[in-house]
Structure formats: C-alpha cells, structure tokens
Amino acid sequence: MNMRAVALVVLWVANLLFAQGTEPTQGTKEITVAYDFGKIPMRSEWAGEYDLLNETEDEILVTGIEPSCGCLEASASNLPIPPGEKIPLTLKLDLRNRYGAIKEGVNLTLMQRNEGKVNYWMIHVVIKGEVLQEVLWRPTALVAPELEEGAERFLLADGEFRQLGKWILKVKDEGLPCRVSFKQTGTKVQAIIFLCEKELPPRQDKGTFDIPITLESGEAKIQTYLTIDWSRKTPFVTDPPFLQRQYIETGTKTTVNQLIIRRRDGNAFSILEVETPSWLQVPIEKGNKTTWVLRLLPLESGSDYLAAGIRIRTDDPWLPWVMVPISIPSSQGN
Numbered sequence: 001m002n003m004r005a006v007a008l009v010v011l012w013v014a015n016l017l018f019a020q021g022t023e024p025t026q027g028t029k030e031i032t033v034a035y036d037f038g039k040i041p042m043r044s045e046w047a048g049e050y051d052l053l054n055e056t057e058d059e060i061l062v063t064g065i066e067p068s069c070g071c072l073e074a075s076a077s078n079l080p081i082p083p084g085e086k087i088p089l090t091l092k093l094d095l096r097n098r099y100g101a102i103k104e105g106v107n108l109t110l111m112q113r114n115e116g117k118v119n120y121w122m123i124h125v126v127i128k129g130e131v132l133q134e135v136l137w138r139p140t141a142l143v144a145p146e147l148e149e150g151a152e153r154f155l156l157a158d159g160e161f162r163q164l165g166k167w168i169l170k171v172k173d174e175g176l177p178c179r180v181s182f183k184q185t186g187t188k189v190q191a192i193i194f195l196c197e198k199e200l201p202p203r204q205d206k207g208t209f210d211i212p213i214t215l216e217s218g219e220a221k222i223q224t225y226l227t228i229d230w231s232r233k234t235p236f237v238t239d240p241p242f243l244q245r246q247y248i249e250t251g252t253k254t255t256v257n258q259l260i261i262r263r264r265d266g267n268a269f270s271i272l273e274v275e276t277p278s279w280l281q282v283p284i285e286k287g288n289k290t291t292w293v294l295r296l297l298p299l300e301s302g303s304d305y306l307a308a309g310i311r312i313r314t315d316d317p318w319l320p321w322v323m324v325p326i327s328i329p330s331s332q333g334n
C-alpha cells in the first residue's frame with residue numbers, strides 16, 4: 001500500500017545555520033519529521049514515499065541513509081539535487097508478525113557546498129502507527145527441538161480473531177517442511193502443524209522458517225505468519241560434553257587429555273576431519289570404530305583464546321558435524 005506524505009522542505013539560512021570557515025562541519029543542523037500512518041489492518045509491509053525538496057540556492061547531495069532496523073528499507077537518488085528540485089525518498093517497512101504500536105525511522109545525511117564551505121544536515125524521518133492484529137497467535141514462534149532422523153513433530157498454535165466470524169484462514173504448505181490445518185470455533189482458531197524432519201534442509205543442525213497464513217474475508221486478504229525454530233538431535237555423544245581450556249593444558253590440578261565420542265545407536269563410524277583452535281592438536285587416524293578416544297595435545301603457541309571449540313566431521317550422511325564447546329576463563333580471554 002503506497003502513501004505519500006507532505007514534502008520535506010530543507011531550508012538553508014547561511015548566516016544563522018551554517019558554521020563559518022572552510023573546514024567541513026558535521027551536524028550543523030538536525031530536523032525531525034514524522035509521519036503517522038494511523039491504524040491499519042495486519043499486512044506484510046507498509047510502503048511510503050517522501051519528497052525531499054531543495055529550497056536552498058545550492059545543490060545538495062544525500063550522502064548517507066541509515067535505517068533504524070533491518071526491517072526498514074530506504075533509498076534515494078545519489079545524484080545532486082538542484083535548487084528548487086526534489087527527489088523521492090522511498091520507504092518500505094516489513095510488518096510480518098508485527099502488531100500494536102510501531103515506530104521506526106531513518107537518518108538522512110545531506111551535504112551542501114557553498115564557496116569552499118561544506119555543511120552537513122541530518123534529517124530524522126520517523127514512521128509510526130498502529131497495526132491491528134486480526135488474529136493473535138500464542139505463541140508467535142513455535143519451537144521444535146532435538147528432531148530425530150525421519151521423525152515427525154506435532155505442533156499447535158492457538159489464536160483468537162479480533163473480529164468475530166470475519167476471517168477464513170488458508171495456507172499453502174507446498175514447499176514447506178510441514179503440513180498445516182486449522183480448527184475454527186467462533187473467535188478461536190487453532191493451527192495444527194505436522195513438522196517432517198526429512199523435508200528440512202539436509203545436513204543442518206538448526207534453522208528457522210515461516211509459515212505464511214492468509215486471512216480471507218470477501219475480497220480482503222491479509223497475511224500473517226507463524227515462525228518455526230527447529231533443531232536436530234545429534235546422533236553422537238561426547239564425553240565430556242564440553243571442555244575447559246585450563247583443564248586441557250598440562251600443569252593444572254585437573255588435566256583432561258582425551259575426548260571420547262560414540263554414536264547413540266552403537267554403530268561404527270569414521271572421523272574424517274577435526275577442526276581445533278591453534279593452541280590445540282587432536283590427531284586422528286583412519287578406520288571405523290564404535291568408540292573413538294581422541295588425544296588432546298595443547299601447544300605452547302596459539303592465541304585464539306575465544307575459539308568456540310572443536311568441530312569433528314564424521315561420515316554420518318544425516319548430521320556429520322559434532323561440536324564440542326571449549327570455555328575460556330575470563331582471565332585468559334582478556
């Protein structure tokens with residue numbers, strides 16, 4: 001939906017607003033303008049356009065555009081704006097899964113040259129309004145942790161319509177790793193979701209995806225979303241499950257010099273690769289084993305204290321990587 005706001009009129013008054021001298025001056029003047037789009041039904045985005053009008057006697061140039069969040073896209077021409085001319089500032093605000101009071105903005109940096117002087121202006125464009133939630137999901141994000149190979153997970157999301165009997169919910173679940181159906185009773189609605197692990201991105205241990213749900217009433221259509229956060233259960237077990245650097249290095253009171261790794265199903269497997277911090281070596285050998293005992297060999301050199309841990313690549317076709325975190329004492333990390 002496009003909306004046009006009143007033009008932003010940028011005025012330069014040299015004697016009052018410009019810093020004197022030939023050195024560039026930052027922040028000579030700041031202006032804040034706001035546009036309230038009012039109360040609108042739920043939608044996937046809001047789009048608007050402002051006119052940036054140059055009422056000075058010199059050319060001005062947009063040198064910087066900084067939105068307040070990743071949900072806001074802002075663009076304008078990078079060509080000089082002649083005196084008396086205007087250019088559009090186009091805005092697009094992502095409103096998926098957002099409702100209630102909305103307030104975002106974008107900062108514009110403008111530059112003007114006048115007889116060797118460089119002057120900068122900052123304009124804050126504020127966009128605000130209220131998005132009416134036609135159906136309120138609880139929760140808006142569903143969690144499906146530790147999925148096992150080939151498993152299907154049953155998930156439920158409960159919702160309530162803002163207006164009685166107005167909307168019919170539809171979903172296109174083709175291409176999604178799940179099947180979705182709805183149960184509606186009066187102002188209540190329930191999303192019934194069957195999440196299939198086999199249809200999730202292969203060889204990834206976790207991820208997120210959105211289920212787009214269309215609300216229809218006559219010719220009106222509104223889209224809402226349910227977010228699914230999922231993770232897979234690794235087929236491997238390590239002992240210990242995590243490591244601490246001060247216990248790996250020799251000379252400490254408690255020294256951990258090995259890492260044991262095995263499959264949950266007891267089958268043999270191969271280790272193809274081990275990634276370690278630069279201060280640690282973990283030799284590997286060829287072959288298949290049901291239980292691997294890896295030696296941890298600390299080195300005197302190596303400064304990547306904040307390395308996340310040890311990554312072990314196996315020949316498992318489903319989830320080959322095993323991650324063993326390493327914690328670092330604060331005295332070493334500083």
